Amino acid sequence: MLSTLTPLWLVLLGLAALAWAIWSYRQTPGLTRNQQRLLTTLRATTLLLLIALLTDPVWPLQKRQQTPPALAILFDNSASIPLAARDSTIAQTLQRQFPWTALKEAQTHLYYFGSTLKPANPEHLADSLDFQQPRTNITQALQEVFQRHPRLNAIILLTDGQYNEGPSPLHWATQQSIPIFTIAIGDTTRPRDVRIDRVETNTLTYIHTPLPITAYLQSNGFAGTTLTITLQANGRFVAQHQHTLTLPQEQASVSFEYTPETPGWHRIEVHVEALEGEFTSRNNSYSMLIRVLDRKRQILLLAAAPEPDLANLQRILGGNADLNITTRIQRDGQRFYGGPLPDTLERFDLLLFAGYPGRNADLRHITRLRQAIEQRPFLLLLSPQTDLSRLEAWADLLPAQPTQTVPGLTEITFKLRGEAQNHPIFTLPDVLLARQNQLPPLQTLRATWQPKPDTRLLAIGQTPEGQEQPLFLVQERSGRRAALWLGSGTWRWSNLPENLSPLHTLWEELLLNTIEWLTAPVEDRLVRVWPERETFGAGEPVRLLGEVYDERLLPVSDAELHVTVWDADSTRYPFRMEAVGNGRYRLETLTLPEGLYFYQAIATRTDRELGRDQGHFSIGLSTVEFQTPWADHNLLRQLARRTGGQMLTLQTLPTLAEQLHAAGLLQPTETIQLADWRPRTQWPFLAVLILLLTAEWVLRKRFGVV
Numbered sequence: 001m002l003s004t005l006t007p008l009w010l011v012l013l014g015l016a017a018l019a020w021a022i023w024s025y026r027q028t029p030g031l032t033r034n035q036q037r038l039l040t041t042l043r044a045t046t047l048l049l050l051i052a053l054l055t056d057p058v059w060p061l062q063k064r065q066q067t068p069p070a071l072a073i074l075f076d077n078s079a080s081i082p083l084a085a086r087d088s089t090i091a092q093t094l095q096r097q098f099p100w101t102a103l104k105e106a107q108t109h110l111y112y113f114g115s116t117l118k119p120a121n122p123e124h125l126a127d128s129l130d131f132q133q134p135r136t137n138i139t140q141a142l143q144e145v146f147q148r149h150p151r152l153n154a155i156i157l158l159t160d161g162q163y164n165e166g167p168s169p170l171h172w173a174t175q176q177s178i179p180i181f182t183i184a185i186g187d188t189t190r191p192r193d194v195r196i197d198r199v200e201t202n203t204l205t206y207i208h209t210p211l212p213i214t215a216y217l218q219s220n221g222f223a224g225t226t227l228t229i230t231l232q233a234n235g236r237f238v239a240q241h242q243h244t245l246t247l248p249q250e251q252a253s254v255s256f257e258y259t260p261e262t263p264g265w266h267r268i269e270v271h272v273e274a275l276e277g278e279f280t281s282r283n284n285s286y287s288m289l290i291r292v293l294d295r296k297r298q299i300l301l302l303a304a305a306p307e308p309d310l311a312n313l314q315r316i317l318g319g320n321a322d323l324n325i326t327t328r329i330q331r332d333g334q335r336f337y338g339g340p341l342p343d344t345l346e347r348f349d350l351l352l353f354a355g356y357p358g359r360n361a362d363l364r365h366i367t368r369l370r371q372a373i374e375q376r377p378f379l380l381l382l383s384p385q386t387d388l389s390r391l392e393a394w395a396d397l398l399p400a401q402p403t404q405t406v407p408g409l410t411e412i413t414f415k416l417r418g419e420a421q422n423h424p425i426f427t428l429p430d431v432l433l434a435r436q437n438q439l440p441p442l443q444t445l446r447a448t449w450q451p452k453p454d455t456r457l458l459a460i461g462q463t464p465e466g467q468e469q470p471l472f473l474v475q476e477r478s479g480r481r482a483a484l485w486l487g488s489g490t491w492r493w494s495n496l497p498e499n500l501s502p503l504h505t506l507w508e509e510l511l512l513n514t515i516e517w518l519t520a521p522v523e524d525r526l527v528r529v530w531p532e533r534e535t536f537g538a539g540e541p542v543r544l545l546g547e548v549y550d551e552r553l554l555p556v557s558d559a560e561l562h563v564t565v566w567d568a569d570s571t572r573y574p575f576r577m578e579a580v581g582n583g584r585y586r587l588e589t590l591t592l593p594e595g596l597y598f599y600q601a602i603a604t605r606t607d608r609e610l611g612r613d614q615g616h617f618s619i620g621l622s623t624v625e626f627q628t629p630w631a632d633h634n635l636l637r638q639l640a641r642r643t644g645g646q647m648l649t650l651q652t653l654p655t656l657a658e659q660l661h662a663a664g665l666l667q668p669t670e671t672i673q674l675a676d677w678r679p680r681t682q683w684p685f686l687a688v689l690i691l692l693l694t695a696e697w698v699l700r701k702r703f704g705v706v
Contacts, residue, residue, distance in 0.1 A: 013051050013055070014048055014051060017044065017047035017048055017050075017051060018044050018047075018048070020047070021040050021043040021044035021047060022040055022044070024040075024043065025039045025040045025043070026040075028705060031703060031705065035699075035703050038699065039696060039699060039700065039703075039705075042692055042695055042696040042699070043696060045692055046689060046692040046693055046696065049685060049688065049689050049692070050689065052679045052685070053679055053680055053685060053686070053689070056678060056679070056680045057678070057679065058676050058677070058678050060674065060675075060676060060677075061674070061675045061676070061677050062672055062673070062674060062675075063672070063673040063674075063675065064670060064671075064672055064673075065670070065671050065672075065673060066668045066669070066670050066671075067107075067668060067669045067670075067671060068105060068106055068107045068668050069105075069106045069107065069153040069154075069660075069665060069666050069667065069668060069669070070106070070107045070108075070109070070149060070151055070152050070153055071103065071106050071107070071108050071109070071152065071153060071154055071155070071156060071660075071665075072108075072109045072111065072145045072146075072149055072152050072154075072155045072156070073098075073108055073109070073110045073111070073155075073156045073158070074111050074112070074113055074117075074141055074142075074145060074155065074156065074157050074158065074159075075094065075110075075111070075112040075113070075120065075125070075129060075158050075159075076112070076113065076114070076136065076138075076157075076158060076159035076160060076185065077112040077113060077114050077128075077129050077130070077131055077132075077133050078114040078131065078133040078134075078135065078136040078162075078625055079114075079131055079132060079133060079134060079625035079626065080136065080160055080162055080625040080626065080628065080629060081131050081159075081160055081185055081186070082131050083186075083191075083279075083280060083626065083629035084160035084162070084185055084186030084187075084629055084630055084631045085160070085185050085186045085650075086186065090129075090131070090185065091125070091126040091127075091129040091130075091131070092126050093650065094125065094126075094129065094158065094185075094650075095125045095126045097650055097653045097654060098125075098653060098656075099653070099654050099655075099656050099657045100122060102656075102657030102658075103656075103657055103660075103666075105666070106153075106666060108122070109145070109148070109149055109152075110122050110125070111141070111145060112128060112129060113133075113136075113137070113138075113140075113141035114132075114133020114134070114135060114136055114137070115133060115134070115135040115136070115137050115140075115165055115540070116133075116137075116140075117140070117141045117144045117145060132539055133540075133625075134536075134537025134538070134539075134540050134622035134624065134625060135164055135165045135537070135622070135624060135625065136159075136162060136163045136164055136165060136625070137163060137165040137166040138157070138159065138161075138163045138166070138169040139163070139166040139167050139168070139169045139171075139172050140165075140166050142155065142157070142169055142172060142173065142180075143172060146176065146178065152178055153178075153179075153665045153666075154178065154179045154180070154181055154645065154660060154663075154665045155178060155179070155180045155181070155645075156180075156181045156183065156656065157180055157181070157182050157183065157636075157639070158182075158183040158185060159182070159183070159184075159185060159636070160184070160185045160186045160630070160631040160632065161182075161184065161631055161632030161633065161634075161635040161636045162628045162630075162631070162632055164624045164625070164627070168635075169635075169639060170635070170638055170639060170642065173639055173642060173643050174642050174643070176643065178643065179643050179644040179645040179663065179665065180639055180640055180643040180645045181640060181645040181646055181647075181648065181656065181659065181660070182636035182637075182639050182640045182645065182646075182647045182648070183647075183648050183649070183650070183653055183656070184631050184633050184636050184647060184648070184649050184650075185631060185650060186630060186631035187630065187631055187633075188630055188631055188632070188633050189630060190220050190249075190630050191220065191221075191279035191280075191629060191630070192220055192221035192222070192277060192278065192279055193219070193220055193221070193278055193279040193280065193283070193629065194217065194218075194219045194220075194222055194227065194272060194275055194278060194284065195217070195218055195219075195272075195283035195284065195626070195627060196215055196216070196217055196270055196271075196272060196283065196284065196285060196286040196623075197216045197217065197218050197251075197286075197627065198215075198216050198286065199213065199214070199215050199216070199268075199270050199286045199288055200213075200214045200216070201213040201214065201268070201288070201290065202290065203288075203289070203290050203291060204290070204291050204293065205260065205290060205291075205292055205293070206260075206292065206293050206294070206295040207260050207261060207262060207263055207292055207293070207294055207295065208259065208260075208261065208295075209259065209260075209295070210257050210258070210259045211257065211258045211259065211260065211290070212255065212256075212257055213231065213255070213256040213257065213258055213268065213270070214253055214254070214255050214256075215229060215231075215253065215254045215255075215256070215270040215286065216251065216252070216253050217229070217243070217250075217251070217252045217253070217254065217272065218250070218251050219245050219249070219250050219252075220248070220249050221248060221249075222245050222275060222278075223245055223246060223247055223248045223250075224244070224245065224246070225244070225245050225275060226242055226243070226244045226245075227242065227243045227244075227245065227272050227273065227275075228240060228241075228242050228272070228273045229241050229242070229243060229254050229270060229271070229272045229273075230270070230271045230272075230273075231256040231258065231268065231269070231270055232268070232269045232270075232271065233258055233260070233266050233267070233268050233269075234266055234267055235267075238256065238258050238268075239256050239257070239258075241254050241255075241256070254270075256270070260290075260292040262292065263292050263293055263294040264291075264292055265289055265290070265291055265292070265596060265598075265616055266289070266290050266291075266292050267287055267288075267289055267596060267618065268287065268288060268289075268290060269285055269286070269287040270285065270286050270287075271284060271285040272284045272285070279629060280626055280629060282623060282626040283623050283626035283627050283629075285623060286623060287535075287620060288535075289534060289535070289596075289616070289618060295322045296321075296322050296323070296324055297322065297323055297324065297349040297350060297515070297519050298324050298326070298347055298348045298349050298350075299317065299323055299324065299325050299326070299348060299349065299350045299351075299352055299515070300326050300328070300342065300345065300348040300350070300351050300352065301313070301314070301317065301325055301326065301327045301328070301352045301354060302328050302329075302330075302351070302352070302353050302354065302356040302369075303327070303328070303329040303330065303353075303354040303355055303356055304329075304330050304354070304355035304356045304357065304358025304359075304360075304361070304383065304385035304386060304387075305329065305330060305355065305358055305385045306329060306337075307355070307383060307384075307385065308489075308491040309354065309355075309381070309383060309488055309489065309490055309491050310329070310354050310355070311491070312490065312491035312494050312507075313354055313381070313511075314327065315494075316494075316507075316508045316511060316512070320512065323515070326338075326342065326348070328340075328341060328342075330356065330358055330360050330361060331360075332360055333360050333361075333362050334362060341365055341368070345368070345369070345372040345376075346372075346375075346376075348372075348376065349376070349377075349519045350376070350377050350378065350379065350515060350518055350519050351369070351372060351373055351376065351377075351378040351379075352378070352379045352381070352515075353378065353379070353380045353381065354381050354383065355381065355382070355383030355384075355385040355386050355488075356386070357386070357387055357390040357391060357393075358385045358386060358387050358390075359385075359387045359390075361387065361390050363390075363393075366390060366393050366394075367393065369394075370393055370394055370397065373394065373397055373480075373482070374397065374480075375480065376480065377480060377481045377482060377518040377519060378482055378483075378518075379482075379483045379484075379485070379514060379515070379518060380398070380482075380483070380484050380485070381485045381488075382444065382445065382484070382485060382486045382487070382488065383488040384409060384443070384445070384488060386445065388402050388405050388445065388447060397482065398452075398475075398482070398484060399451060399452055399455040399473040399474060399475035399482055399483070399484045400449040400450060400451045400452060400455060400470055400473050400484055400486075401449065401450050401452070402447040402448065402449055402450075403447075403448045403449070403450050404447060404448040405445070405446065405447045405448075406446035406447070407446065408445075408446050409443045409444065409445060409446065410443070410444060410446050410463055411441045411442070411443055411463065411464060412441060412442050412443070412444050412461025412462060412463055412469065412471065412487060413437070413439070413441050413442075413461065413462050414436055414439050414441075414442065414459060414461065414471065414487070415436070415437075415459065415460050415461070415462050415468075415471075416433065416436055416458070416459050417457060417458055417459060417460060419456070419458075420458035420459060420472075421433070423456070423458055423474070424513070424516075424517055425458065425474070425510065425513045425514050425517050426458065426510075426513070427513065428506070428509055428510070428513070431502050432502065432503060432505070432506045432509070435500075435502065435503055436503075436506075438500055438503060439493055439503060439506070440489070440492040440493065440496075441489070442461065442471075442487030442488060442489045442490065443487065443488050443489050444461060444469075444471075444486050444487050444488065445486075448469070449469065449470045449486065451470055451473055452475060454475055454476070454477050455473050455474070455475045456473065456474050456475070457470055457472075457473050458472045458473065458474060459471045459472035461486070461487055469486075470484075470486060471485070471486050471487050472484070472485055472486070473486075474514075474517070476522065479522045479525060480522070481517065481518045481520075481522060482518075483514050483517075483518060490507045493506060493507040494507055494508065525611060525613055526548065526549045526550065526603075526610060526611040527546070527547075527548050527549075527561075527601060527602075527603045527610060527611035527612055527613045528546060528547045528613055529544055529545070529546040529561070529563065529577075529585075529599070529601035529613045529614075529615065530544070530545055530546075530615060531543070531544055531545075531615065531616075531617040532544070532545060533617075534617060534618065535617070535618045535619070535620060535622065536617060536618070536619045536622075537619075537620070537622035538591075538594050538619060538620060538622070539591050540591065540619075540622075541588050541589060541591060542588070542589045542591075542592060542597075542617065542619070543586070543587065543588050543589075544563060544577065544586070544587040544589075544599070544601075545584070545585070545586055545587075546561055546577050546584070546585035546586070546587070546601060546603075546613075547583055547584055547585070548561060548583050548585065548603045548610060548611070549583060550610070554583075555582050555583020555584070556583050556603070556605065556610065557579055557581055557582060557583050557584075558579070558605060559579075559585075559603045559604065559605045559610055560576070560603070560604050560605065561576065561577040561579075561585045561601060561602075561603045562574065562575070562576050562577075562601070562602050562604075563575045563576070563577055563587060563599055563600070563601045564599065564600050564601075565589070565592075565597050565598070565599045566597065566598055566599075567592075567593070567595050567596070567597050567598075568595055568596055573589070573592070575587055575589060577601070592619055593619070594619050594620050595618070595619060595620075596616065596618045597616060597617055597618065597619065598614065598615070598616045599614060599615055599616070599617075600612060600613075600614045601613045601614070633647070644663075645663075646659050646663075
């Protein structure tokens with residue numbers, strides 16, 4: 001390539017072009033000396049420029065540029081700051097104390113943070129800092145500012161060091177190579193105060209079931225004072241206890257008991273009365289939500305015919321106060337003992353088939369029941385009365401399918417599989433499981449059963465010939481559970497002789513455990529929407545997150561996900577969630593009034609519903625920021641030391657610029673940019689070349705040169 005010519009060759013080519021230009025016009029007659037010089041200059045310049053373009057030489061260039069130091073300044077805007085600083089005008093104090101003038105040569109990125117990071121204007125800092133953020137996440141603030149500005153010289157963090165969300169900032173900071181200068185707001189002195197540190201209880205319970213609740217208190221400076229602690233549920237008084245403090249600094253616990261009477265979401269709140277001279281009463285209460293379920297389950301029992309197993313089954317179910325049984329026994333093709341088949345099957349939590357469908361089962365009833373078990377759990381207990389040909393209508397919904405049938409019955413003995421002991425159905429006493437081989441044999445139809453791929457085989461039956469076949473199978477599919485018991489004669493298990501008396505409850509416990517498992521909520525939804533947290537602070541935006549999948553469990557990114565939120569007064573707020581990619585969705589609402597809220601989300605695509613979900617959240621005055629109204633100097637000191645920074649206080653804050661100068665962090669950064677300069681890539685050279693050729697041609701015509 002011509003661009004690889006050495007500088008010597010370029011000089012020789014240039015001299016040759018110059019010599020040829022001089023020679024060409026030196027021999028031209030009719031030109032004055034000045035005309036010869038002018039034309040020679042034009043041609044020589046043209047040739048030199050043409051050589052430069054053809055050989056394409058490369059000249060390296062260096063450009064020096066100074067970049068001012070970059071600093072990120074993070075102000076903690078959480079509600080704990082005025083308490084830790086003991087100063088209600090802390091925003092004005094920070095505006096006044098910060099060395100803005102000394103840092104004017106630096107490129108500063110100003111933010112304030114709580115649970116989120118937001119940019120701030122230094123001229124209006126005092127107005128931006130309202131200290132209303134209900135949570136503090138220091139780690140997230142550091143991570144976000146580093147992602148936005150990866151070439152920072154240092155981070156200046158002004159905070160009390162108390163965080164109540166996210167991991168410790170020490171772990172993240174030690175993995176980075178950026179100095180963090182911490183400014184401690186407030187001191188470590190613990191004020192004279194009483195607070196509820198936490199409340200512990202179950203988040204799920206049942207109606208009419210006593211729920212233990214324990215509140216943990218912490219006090220400082222109130223020895224000898226008697227506290228009154230009150231428990232409320234949904235705003236109503238439940239119980240009250242008194243506790244006398246005996247130490248200057250004391251940790252105590254108070255126990256309550258609450259028995260909910262109605263199902264639904266219950267807000268429980270523990271409150272300790274405010275004391276005279278207490279630093280703040282905003283940490284004197286603690287609230288949480290518990291979910292109360294109705295333990296009573298509606299069960300439809302359908303039997304093919306009266307038989308001993310059915311009588312035993314009715315005895316067991318009827319003796320359980322948590323079960324409401326509706327029984328229908330086939331009488332003939334159209335009629336049942338106990339009344340007609342209920343008009344509404346959706347109200348039942350479980351469909352229990354005892355030998356049903358039998359030979360007299362009506363096909364219309366079978367079809368209707370099929371539609372019901374597509375959506376709700378069922379338990380099928382096989383018996384000699386079961387008609388396997390009619391059962392074919394449900395074949396795709398059963399945990400197993402009969403592939404070969406032979407008339408007659410065969411005996412089998414119960415044998416539990418090893419993996420069944422890890423299943424919640426078999427949380428049975430060890431004495432029962434250890435003596436299972438002493439149970440009387442069962443009978444089963446002569447059939448070969450093929451379990452489905454999503455079925456778990458928990459127990460097998462062993463024939464007298466030693467062959468094994470499925471006995472007890474369970475299935476969980478698309479949010480619906482099903483169970484299949486292929487043996488009959490369980491009434492014998494409930495009527496054992498005295499020497500086997502420990503085993504007489506095995507069938508009852510196994511049956512009731514199966515019903516509990518079948519009717520328990522199943523988390524297998526194609527549409528999932530949940531709040532970012534269960535309780536949002538007053539004035540805090542509510543964030544909902546969602547995911548949408550299709551039947552193949554592949555993410556759906558083009559769905560329309562509509563959410564309706566309503567409060568206790570049924571005031572409704574419609575929203576639409578924003579797709580963020582890969583089947584994920586997000587919604588950030590404006591602030592809502594305090595209270596308990598419920599929501600329902602419906603996902604659609606091309607007018608077809610993909611699924612729905614529902615849930616709840618609450619909005620109230622968050623007390624978490626008032627739990628620790630003092631500064632954590634130890635954390636701030638470690639954070640500065642581990643990153644190569646320093647810890648300062650509000651009193652030494654004006655010397656921040658000096659500390660940064662001493663650490664060499666306010667020196668501008670000089671960068672050298674290397675670039676290659678090539679004439680061929682510069683369009684003005686081509687323009688000049690055309691201009692020179694044109695000028696020479698015009699002058700030759702004017703001077704009469706052919």
